[in-house]
Structure formats: structure tokens, C-alpha cells
Amino acid sequence: MMMLVTGIIGMAMMVGFLGFLVWWIKDLPFSIIVVVVVLLMLYDFVRTLRYGESGGGR
Numbered sequence: 001m002m003m004l005v006t007g008i009i010g011m012a013m014m015v016g017f018l019g020f021l022v023w024w025i026k027d028l029p030f031s032i033i034v035v036v037v038v039l040l041m042l043y044d045f046v047r048t049l050r051y052g053e054s055g056g057g058r
Contacts, residue, residue: 007045014041 018034047055 004049007049011041011045014038 015038018038022031022034
């Protein structure tokens, strides 16, 4: 449960910071990179919650 709460807080802070940067810079390639990175972060977070730190799932 602690990993879930701290992960959500950390992701919210990172998305807030990157959202501010995207709004300030307003460059399409940068925006695409930020969206891809956030999606990869969410994917990794869900896999870590589901399978643990060791990975697994195969």
C-alpha cells in the first residue's frame, strides 16, 4: 500500500512539473516526448505493482 501511495504522489509531482514545462516551452516534439515518457512511467508502475520489484510476469 505504501508503494501505491508514494508512487501516485511522485507521479503526480512529475506530471505537474512536466506539464508546466510543456506549457512553457510549447514545442511539439518536446510534448510528444513527454507524453511517451509519462505513458512508459505508468506502464512500469502498473507492472511493478502487479509483479513486484523482480519483474516476472512471463
